[in-house]
Every structure is written in structure tokens, then in C-alpha cells.
Amino acid sequence: KQEVTQIPAALSVPEGENLVLNCSFTDSAIYNLQWFRQDPGKGLTSLLLIQSSQREQTSGRLNASLDKSSGRSTLYIAASQPGDSATYLCAVRRTSGTYKYIFGTGTRLKVLA
Amino acid sequence: SAVISQKPSRDICQRGTSLTIQCQVDSQVTMMFWYRQQPGQSLTLIATANQGSEATYESGFVIDKFPISRPNLTFSTLTVSNMSPEDSSIYLCSARVGTGEETQYFGPGTRLLVL
Numbered sequence: 001k002q003e004v005t006q007i008p009a010a011l012s013v014p015e016g017e018n019l020v021l022n023c024s025f026t027d028s029a030i031y032n033l034q035w036f037r038q039d040p041g042k043g044l045t046s047l048l049l050i051q052s053s054q055r056e057q058t059s060g061r062l063n064a065s066l067d068k069s070s071g072r073s074t075l076y077i078a079a080s081q082p083g084d085s086a087t088y089l090c091a092v093r094r095t096s097g098t099y100k101y102i103f104g105t106g107t108r109l110k111v112l113a
Numbered sequence: 114s115a116v117i118s119q120k121p122s123r124d125i126c127q128r129g130t131s132l133t134i135q136c137q138v139d140s141q142v143t144m145m146f147w148y149r150q151q152p153g154q155s156l157t158l159i160a161t162a163n164q165g166s167e168a169t170y171e172s173g174f175v176i177d178k179f180p181i182s183r184p185n186l187t188f189s190t191l192t193v194s195n196m197s198p199e200d201s202s203i204y205l206c207s208a209r210v211g212t213g214e215e216t217q218y219f220g221p222g223t224r225l226l227v228l
Contacts, residue, residue, distance in 0.1 A: 041122070043205060044219035089155070099144060099209055101217065103155040
């Protein structure tokens, strides 16, 4: 059974700091992995999607890496801003035959001005 | 891309009653999903709703408790039946756009409190 864990559960950093959020999963047989951002009252927004054959994806100040063999993904946020404050969720999709995603419990990030 | 709206955004209900949550997508989508996020927990998939067929429920979720409708390619409803305080959660609608699109889009969620 796939389980997804995110560490830390909460993080508070000063503005401008670079930071890394961690995601680990127990079954390496994944199809892809997505990082989402969750803002209160606004649902989830997809940030980056990494296919199982890829090692990393970048979008602006965000970089996500994937090490399937070790069951790990990291989300790197450069030069953090107060607007980055949100809960970050990672989710894995098991195979190409299902669109079910298994979500982690998230990392609640607060960037202090 | 897709923009998803949900109604209501929040509600407070009495135990034993039912609530129907509506999900509207601004474009036709192939697959829609309903998730639950209990306090302090991760998102859990309740069911997949496909137009023209019965919804597919995940283990632990049954149609009598969570009936779903999908009358067309842009709309779905989830009913939470015979509610108890344990049903207090955020319910999120999600959609997959097209066959080549991998990104899933989410609605803003419906925050439900059952007293």
C-alpha cells in the first residue's frame, strides 16, 4: 500500500531564505508525482509534475526533483517570499491505468516579512 | 486548463441530514473526482465520476453514503447522506482535462461542519 509522508509538517522561515520541502513514498512504482499548493478557501493549485522517467522539473523559483529508486522527492523554493506562505502537498500516481493520486499530509509553510 | 467552482463554499448541518455539493467546470472534462480532507489529514479520494456511467468508489466509501451524479461533461454533485460529526471535512472536486493532460485541477472546496 502506497504511503506518502512529508517532512517537516510545518516550517517558518524569514523572507529571502532558500528552503527545501521533502516528500517520501513507500512504493517506487509510480507513474508521476505532483506538487500542489493549497491556500485556504482556494483549493489546490498544481505547481510541478514530474513523470517517473524524469529527474527534475523547474518553474520560476521552484525546482522539484525525483529519486524514484529511493522513494523521495524534494521541492526547492528559492528566495522565499511572504506570498509563498501556504500548505504544500505532494501526491503520487501509481500507474498509467489509474488516475488516483495518493496525497501526503502536507508541509505548512510560513514566510515572515 | 480548467476553472472549477463549488457550491456551497461552507455549511453547518445537523446530524442526520443530507447535503448536496455542486461542482461546475468551465470546460468539458473527461474525468471528475471527489476528495475528502478531514481535519489535519491528507486528501483521500472518495470516487471517480465519469459521464454516462456509475461512479467508481474507493475502498471505505459507498454509494448509499456518498451518492454522486454526473449528468454532463461539466457538472457533478456529491451528496453526503445521513451526516454525523465524523463527516465534518473539506470536500474537494477535481477534474482531469483531456486525454493528454496530466495536471489535475481542483475546486476551492466545501467546508462542512456537522453538529
